[in-house]
Amino acid sequence: MDEKYLRYLRENRKKIGISILILTFLIAIGVLVLNTIQSEHPLKSSNKKVYVAWDGSGDFNCDGTDDQVEINKALAYVAGNPEYTTVYLKGPHTYVISDKIRIGGDTTLEGDSTAVIKLKDNADWPHQRPLITQMSSSGNNNITITGFEIDGNYEGNAEKKRGDGYYNLIHFINCDNIHICNMYMHDSHGDGLRIKDGKNIEFHDNRIYKLGHDGLYAIDSQNIEAWNNNVRCKTNSALRIWNSNHVKFHDNTIYTEFEDDAGGPGIQIQYIRASRAQPMNDIEVYNNTIYDTYGPGIWLIAFGEPYAKSEAQNVRIHNNTFYGCGTHQTYDWLGGIVTSGFYDTVIENNVFDGNYNAAVVYTYPTGPRYNIDFTPTGTDGSYTTIMRNNIITNTLERKYSPEGTGYGVIDNFPETHNFVLENNCVYNNSAGNYKNASSTTDLYVDPLFADPKKHDYRLKSNSPLIGAGFVSSGFPYDPENNGTG
Secondary structure: OOHHHHHHHHHHHHHHHHHHHHHHHHHHHHHHHHHHHHHHOOOOOOOOEEEEEOOOOOOEEOOOOOOHHHHHHHHHHHHHOOOOOEEEEOOOEEEEEOOOEEEOOOEEEEEOOOEEEEEOOOOOOOOOOOOEEEOOOOOOOOEEEEOOEEEOOOHHHOOOOOOOOOOOOEEEEOOEEEEEEOOEEEOOOOOOEEEEOOEEEEEEOOEEEOOOOOOEEEEOOEEEEEEOOEEEOOOOOOEEEEOOEEEEEEOOEEEOOOOOOOOOOOEEEEEEEOOOOOOEOOEEEEOOEEEOOOOOOEEEEEEEOOEOHHHEEOOEEEOOEEEOOOOOOOOOOOOOEEEEOOEOEEEEOOEEEOOEOEEEEEOOOOOOOOOOOOOOOEOOOOEEEEEEOOEEEOOEOOOOOOOOOOEEEEEOOOOOEEEEEEOOEEEOOOOEEEEOOOOOOOEOOOOOEEEHHHOEEEEEOOOOOOOOOOOOOOOOEEOOOOOOO
C-alpha cells in the first residue's frame, strides 16, 4: 500500500467512518423491514395459495376476534401480487366476522369443508351490508368462491327480519365471471348469492338451507347457469331471476318443509318492464326435482310498463318433476307452475303429481295483501302456453279457498291467455282435467308409474304411454317392472 493512499486514509478517516456507519445503519434497517414483511407474510406455500388459519400454521393467522381483518389482509395481498391466485381458509375452524369480507378480481376464496365463516352475534349491520362482497365499488371480475361453509347466524341476530335486505351472504354489483360452487350456505336473513348487472354467473353443487330470501338472486344480469344445487327454501325462492336473460337452471333439487315462513316459489322468473326493454327470451329450466314448496314450483310472471312480445317470450320448461307443490294455507296463486304475461312458453316432458290447485295455472296474486299490480301489460295479443307430452296426475284442491281448484290445468284469464294442449297424459285430478281449457290429443289413462309413493316416476314396462309418443319425448321407463309388483 503506497504512502499517498495511507495519507488519504488518515486525512479522511472521519468521513469514511461516518459513511460506514450510515451504510451499516441502512443495511440494518433493510434487514429489519425484510424480516417484518416476512413475519407478516411468510407465504409458506409455493402453489399460488395464501393460507389463513387460527393455529399459527397459516400465512395469516386469526385470533378469534374480528377474523375478517386477517382474511381481508390475505385477499389484499393476493390482489396486489398477481403470482398468487387463491386465499385458502383452513379448517376445522369457525372464523367469526364483525365486518364484511372484500374480494378482488382474478381471485379465488377457497376453504376446507370444515372451515366456517360466521356472522357474529348482535352484529347490528346496516341494510344491504353483505358478509362477502367485491373489493372495488366499480366492480371486480373473475371471482371464485368455493369449498367452505357460510353461517348467516340468524338466531344470533334475530332482531332483524328475514327477507328485508340484511346480511346477504354474498353480494356483487357490476361483476362478471362469478363462480360459486361446493358451498354450504345456511340460516341467514337474506340471499345466498345476490348479483346485479353481472355476466357469466355459475352457481352449482351448493347446499342451501333455510336462507332468509333467495338462494341465487340475479338482477339485470346475463348468462346465468345454476345446476346440481340442493336447496331447502325458507322465506323465498331457491333460484330467482329478474330482468335477466340467457339462463339455464337444471338438475337442481328444490324443496321445503312445513313451518312458519317456510318459503315461496321454488324458481321465480320475473320480468318487470320499466324505462327500457330488458328481454327475457332465452331461458331454459330442465331436469329439476321440485317438491313440497309453499308457493308454486315455478312462478313465471311479467308485468309493469307495456312491453313487446320479444321482451317476455320463449321460456322452455322441460323434463322436470313437480310433486306436492303449493302447500301454503293462505295463498291462492299455487300450483306446479303458475304463469301469466309471458308469450309462447313451452312446457313439455314434465311430470306433475299431487300438486295443489293445478299442475299449471294462469293466475297471479291479487287482493289487499299485495301492493303491486301484477296484471300483464304485453302489447302483442294473447299470451300462449304450449303444453305437450306432460304427465299430470292426482292434483289436489288448494288449502285456501278450495272452490274451483284441483284441476290438471286452469286458465283463470281465458280472455287474454290460452293453452295449447298436445299429447299430455291427464289422470285422476280431484276436480277434473281442465278449467277453461281443452285438448283433442291428450290421453286420460293411468300412466303406471314404477313407484309413485316413493316418487319414482319412471314408467312400468306395461304403461299405456309407452309407444304413445312419451318415451321418445323423454320419459324413462323401468324395463324390469312388468306391472305385476
